[in-house]
Amino acid sequence: MRIHSLPIQLVNQIAAGEVVERPSSVVKELVENCFDAGASQVTIEVEQGGARLIKIRDNGCGIVKEDLPLALSRHATSKIASLEDLEQVVSMGFRGEALPSISSVSRLTLISRISGADCAWRVNADGSERDFDPQPDPHPQGTTVDVRDLFYNTPARRKFLKTEKTEFAHIETLIQRMALSRFDIGFTLLHNQKEILSLKPAISQSEQERRVAGICGSAFIENSVKIDFAASGLQLTGWVGLPTFSRSQQDMQFFYVNGRLVRDKLVSHAVKQAYQDVLFHGRHPVFVLYLTLDPSLVDVNAHPAKLEVRFREGRLVHDFLFSALHRSLADLRPGHSVAQQAESGSLPQTQAVADVKADNVVWLGDSKTPQQSRPASGSAYASRLPQQASLPLHVEESIQAYASLYPKSESVVRLAQSEAKPLGHAIAHLHNVYILSETPDGIILVDAHAAHERVTYERLKRQYQNGTVPSQPLLLPIKIKVSVSEADLAEDQHQFFLALGFELNRSGPETIVLRSVPVLLSNADVETLIRDVLADLIEHGMSQRIQERYNEILATMACHGAVRAHRRLTVDEMNALLRDMEQTERIGQCNHGRPTWVELSTSDLDKFFLRGQ
Structure with missing residues (x-):
């Protein structure tokens, strides 16, 4: 025709x-x-x-x-x-x-x-x-x-x-x-x-939060962090949900580029990396995020319906998003809201500590509690004692009133007179698993093993990242068959692999030879790992697989090194763990994404007993 x-x-x-x-x-x-x-x-x-x-x-x-x-x-x-x-x-x-x-x-x-x-x-x-x-x-x-x-x-x-x-x-x-x-x-x-x-149009911050709450639910705003992060000509604003506030589907993920709602693999990858070791298996984060950048740095004409975009500096955008989200999640520490309340003088009066005895509970102030033995040698918290400071006046008054009624509870008084900490001060070890802590606002329950696991994990990561990567030569070098483009990339990125503990050389058009590996990964399937890293570098221009593998091993080490469930902790050990938690990044979840602590306010406790109704 x-x-x-x-x-x-x-x-x-x-x-x-x-x-x-x-x-x-x-x-x-x-x-x-x-x-x-x-x-x-x-x-x-x-x-x-x-x-x-x-x-x-x-x-x-x-x-x-x-x-x-x-x-x-x-x-x-x-x-x-x-x-x-x-x-x-x-x-x-x-x-x-x-x-x-x-x-x-x-x-x-x-x-x-x-x-x-x-x-x-x-x-x-x-x-x-x-x-x-x-x-x-x-x-x-x-x-x-x-x-x-x-x-x-x-x-x-x-x-x-x-x-x-x-x-x-x-x-x-x-x-x-x-x-x-x-x-x-x-x-x-x-x-x-x-x-x-x-x-209606939402101009103020509170109006905008009400609109977000009306669409995503009030629970989202209550369990999210406000983000405002700028660097390198890029700005990221919006809200990201706490790792514990996640969903089984990716149905509450809203990402806007210069006001345009988009779906982008690069963005999804950066978000996934930021949540990689704080999210429970099979769960997905929730967020409403707005990325603003120079319009010339993003191609919005990549899809007929304009649902996808293409970034001209993809690596820069990926690293920016990862850093902003990773930093925001890492900075989530206990007590931010408590500190703000304390500054405004709105802390409620401390409730009296019950004088209770039970077989599976170690109560401070109980005259029949056996003398606490010294912590075992090598304990991470053996020599650390809570610092002494003063509480607000109304708390001091309630302490003195309690002391006059129960003079035997001297340890409770000494403890309450110590500085008001975000996670409070240990009162008991419930069933040798959970730490019960009292705060001016209510009570906190801590899973000792999960919390110690996160504390240890973050400490291991810092130590590992601050030192050189120890490497060991292989007795028999491993030959890996790859494509020409992958071999070219391995040759170009020789220093990149060397810095991570891998000595990788090219020995032919489609062959690379692995001669040394990091000590921590000596028992891993390094051949598959190298192939995956090369594939990531070709696809995304970056790869986190080696770091993820390091983190997996460090997490395993942290899990084995954490205090075991059903091991009775001393008061000093419990309080020292609480203080460590207050200083640890991503402390809200253990390495597997499980929550490490929960809080019940005094108003929550009052509701249980219909007080004030």
């Missing part, structure tokens, strides 16, 4: 196959146009899951009458004019394909009015890009796009739509995600004339 040009409407329908996957795709494109129009309020009205009606109204700048036909024409836009503009796109839309593509598979009406105009103008479109006849309309300033009977002229596409409930669920999720990207805009969502979502 002879080569011929396709009809314009067919061209737009082909383009619609890339841009319009389902009703939510139409909503995404049209709402992004509202963003670019400078709207402060967007209303989305949907019927029958979007199959019957999608109506998007905004109060933005509007479109002049003469430009309405162009707005419905392929590759016509007001957002770029040259290649330079394309290389540093700051608008959400810019390709000029959405409206003509949507109009080619639906019955579309466009109504718009600019500021100062006598009236609005309305046009209808069918994707043919002809026969436009603007008609006056009383529409207020802004734009409305009315999309009816989606895929009415492409029945094969319509068959692939899911149920009304499912299609609307996609739209609702999309609007929630878009609402997280633009706090300065109000959103209203209606389905079958019923209001589903109503969000």
Whole structure:
């Protein structure tokens, strides 16, 4: 057959196959146009899951009458004019394909009015890009796009739509995600004339947190850390969930690049690395994060629907994200909120310590508790005693009152008079497993083995990272067959491997020879490890596999070196462990992602016994 040009409407329908996957795709494109129009309020009205009606109204700048036909024409836009503009796109839309593509598979009406105009103008479109006849309309300033009977002229596409409930669920999720990207805009969502979502603009920090809580749940805000990190021209803001607040699915992960919601393998890899040894197996972190960088450093034109981006300096972005998240998680120490409360003078009065005796509990102040023996030789906490300091006045008063009632409890008094610490001071060792600690705010329970494991693990990592990597030569060097590109990379990265304890040389076009390995990895499958590292370097430009393997071994060492469950701890040992916990990074979880401590406030305790009700 002879080569011929396709009809314009067919061209737009082909383009619609890339841009319009389902009703939510139409909503995404049209709402992004509202963003670019400078709207402060967007209303989305949907019927029958979007199959019957999608109506998007905004109060933005509007479109002049003469430009309405162009707005419905392929590759016509007001957002770029040259290649330079394309290389540093700051608008959400810019390709000029959405409206003509949507109009080619639906019955579309466009109504718009600019500021100062006598009236609005309305046009209808069918994707043919002809026969436009603007008609006056009383529409207020802004734009409305009315999309009816989606895929009415492409029945094969319509068959692939899911149920009304499912299609609307996609739209609702999309609007929630878009609402997280633009706090300065109000959103209203209606389905079958019923209001589903109503969000006012959120300008202040508290308003933004309320919007996030409304979409992600209040528990997310209560169990997240606010991030604001900047370096090398990059800025990362938002919220990341605590490792203990994780999910079984990746359904609460929102990442925005210059305000655009994206999915990116590089970002996912950096987040995974940051959470690598604090997340329980099979769980996924939750976050709402915003990355801001020079538009020229990111290509947003890598995907027809603009769902993916390509970073020009991928390694820089990866390292920045990893460092920001890793540092934020590492800095989570017990007592931050307690310290803030103490500064404001809002610490509640300390509750009296119960004078209780039990076979499996070591109670301070119990006159019948046997004399504590000295810790065994070599104990990490044997010689460390809690520092003495003064408590707030109201706490001192409660101590003296308690002492007058129970003069035998001298050890309790001495302990309570010591400095108020975030994790408090040990009262008992429950079942020889859990440390019970009292704080001015309530009580804390600590899994001694899990906490000691994290303390030891972090200490081993610091010691290992601060020293040279000990290496040992192999009695018989290992020949590894690889591809030419991998052999080239191994040769180029000789110093990289050497710094990690591997002596790796090239001995042929497709052969490398491993002559020495780190002492810690002498029993590992080093051949597979080298192959995996080379694959990572080719794919991502970086690899954490060797460091992960080191961490696995150090974690095992820490687990074996940690205090064992059911070993009775002395008071000094328990308090010294609490003090170490307060100084240890990522102390909230053990090396396997299990929580190390929990807190019950005095108000929580009061609720158990209906006090004050």
